[in-house]
Ligand SMILES: NC(=O)C1=CN([C@@H]2O[C@H](COP(=O)(O)OP(=O)(O)OC[C@H]3O[C@@H](n4cnc5c(N)ncnc54)[C@H](O)[C@@H]3O)[C@@H](O)[C@H]2O)C=CC1
């Protein structure tokens with residue numbers, strides 16, 4: 427048999443920011459591929475909605491509320507997770523946010539909030555789950571952005587967090603490869619979620635996006651599921667340290 431499995435049966439994933447948007451889609455998609463999923467975010471009601479959709483698929487879902495910027499809460503959340511399951515096979519660092527300010531207007535508070543939500547949280551979860559994965563192996567998927575690779579109008583703070591996530595992905599892959607821990611990133615272009623809905627509702631902004639996208643449209647949330655399951659599954663077993671851009675070709679477009 428040459429064809430490896432693209433399934434996640436008998437595995438457990440932990441997804442941050444799983445209450446809505448991309449995180450919810452990835453959690454449900456991974457459950458469809460066979461995984462049980464630990465759902466982490468701040469708002470319990472949102473997480474319960476994701477959980478009920480996963481349970482309807484016949485998979486287990488565990489809801490853990492946590493502010494991912496708070497190290498004490500992250501440590502407690504990971505400890506709790508390991509009382510619920512024996513091992514975590516896949517960690518998806520997805521929680522993120524943005525405040526769009528021009529560089530000269532960025533406040534210290536904005537800088538701290540965006541860095542802590544998008545970058546520090548991913549490091550803290552990687553450290554706490556990665557510590558346990560040293561014994562079991564596993565894989566980590568960081569949800570970065572094309573904004574970490576090319577210059578966009580998203581604002582400088584968001585861009586620096588995503589560029590740093592891409593570099594963090596490489597260094598953790600290097601350090602933890604010998605322990606059979608793979609670390610990869612996904613770099614989405616625009617997908618409609620509560621984060622981006624206001625932007626995509628502006629016809630002029632939407633046109634600008636579509637015009638620089640060879641596939642001529644924004645992505646569907648389900649189009650992030652295949653790449654995530656691929657990276658998490660045995661099909662991705664020799665891939666580490668990489669960023670897979672799921673961008674309709676945006677990042678390869680020249681003149
Ligand atoms: N929607 C898009 O087009 C793109 C999104 N991304 C990234 O994908 C990730 C998910 O984004 P969306 O689903 O669009 O956003 P969203 O705003 O719809 O969802 C973000 C999730 O993160 C959670 N979250 C935020 N701060 C948190 C905190 N302090 N503690 C716990 N949970 C927290 C929210 O509760 C929510 O569940 C983010 O990292 C974002 O930067 C990257 C590229 C494109």
Ligand SMILES: O=C(O)C(=O)C[C@H](O)C(=O)CO
Pocket residue numbers: 523524526570571572573579580614615616621622625
């Ligand atoms: O443009 C914004 O504002 C964003 O939040 C950026 C998107 O989430 C993104 O990363 C586009 O790739």
